[in-house]
Amino acid sequence: MTKLLTVILNYKTAEMTLQSAKAAVREMAGLDAELVIVDNHSQDGSVEAIQEELDQADWAKTLPVRLIASDRNGGFGAGNNIGIRAGLSDGSTPEYVYILNSDAFPDAGAIKRLVDHLDTHPKAGFAGSYIHGPEGDAHVTAFRFPTLWSELEGAARFGPISRLLRSKAVPIGVPEATQRVDWLAGASVMMRTSVLDQIGLFDETFFLYFEETDLCLRAARAGHETHYVRDSEVTHIGSASTGMKTWTRVPVYWFDSRWHYFSKNHGRVYACGATLMHVAGGLLWRLRRVIQRKPRADAPGFLRTLAWHDVTALFRPLPGKPGAVGDSRPLTAAEPPAEEPV
Secondary structure (H helix, E strand, O other): OEEEEEEEEEEEHHHHHHHHHHHHHHHHHHHHHHEEEEOOOOOOOHHHHHHHHHOOOOHHHHHOOEEEHHHHHHHHHHHHHHHHHHOOOOOOOEEEEEEEEEOEEEEHHHHHHHHHHHOOOOOOEEEEEEEEEEOEEEEEEEEOOOOOOHHHHHHHOOOHHHHHHOOOOOOOOOOOOOOOEEEEOEEEEEEEEHHHHOOOOOOOOOOOOOOOHHHHHHHHHOEEEEEEEEEEEEEEEEOOOOOOOOOOOOOOHHHHHHHHHHHHHOOOOHHHHHHHHHHHHHHHHHHHHHHHOOOOOOOOOOHHHHHHHHHHHHOOOOOOOOOOOOHOOOOOOOOOOOOOOO
């Protein structure tokens, strides 16, 4: 039987994380599976609250459940890497790892369908779910890899350009059927550990955003596909930990992640080209805003901050010293931090 490890990352959302864990445990019934919750250095009482629930709740005793308290907040990728590296409680490596957001709740059959899909599609390295909101509204979570042209298309928001470059746009909408995609948002994604052994884990240079894009790109370059599995459905609240929905300014780590993605995977010249394309599209959009009196679509100062950030990034040293980047380390290279047993 397939051995599955589910990893849920908590950051200051203990109650919601426990709801997500409870839903995951319910959907792992009948599977040879375990659950690891990683607290990403919340320092708000999350560790104590989660551990207390795991000690007392009947649902947490139906299969092995562990809590790991990280001693730092290294971001989404670093936190999930801790859970992945922890492996199964007997010290073995699972066949599949399932990454589930703390504000995501698997619907009936969601996890089993991802397992079945990977079992029957050997070319698929990763498989992700159809994501919808609490009211049933579909979320766009399937994408193409970013390129120079997608930067222009996304920033310009201009019908003729979007029609001309529709095959380059990063979002591909909500697929009506299971299909291959370039990359998936990381709210509900199952991964083969054999693929992770080959390409490495999440690149920890990314604090937040672009880490799953980078991981899927590395998998694709190694010959592995990413599949969107329509009949695996997951309810997702979205941005519960990051507060993205209430941003008035885009945080620096988003700009850092974007620059690192382009410069790492395509080189600094390409990264500069991507920024120039985005600035060109953004200026066109701003001209149309003035002429047509359209409402603001970006955070205040976004385009200016992007341009200045990437100019200064040209003079910063490249990341990637030993131990700094997750994709430089194989799955079994490091010992996990001490666990807090249930």
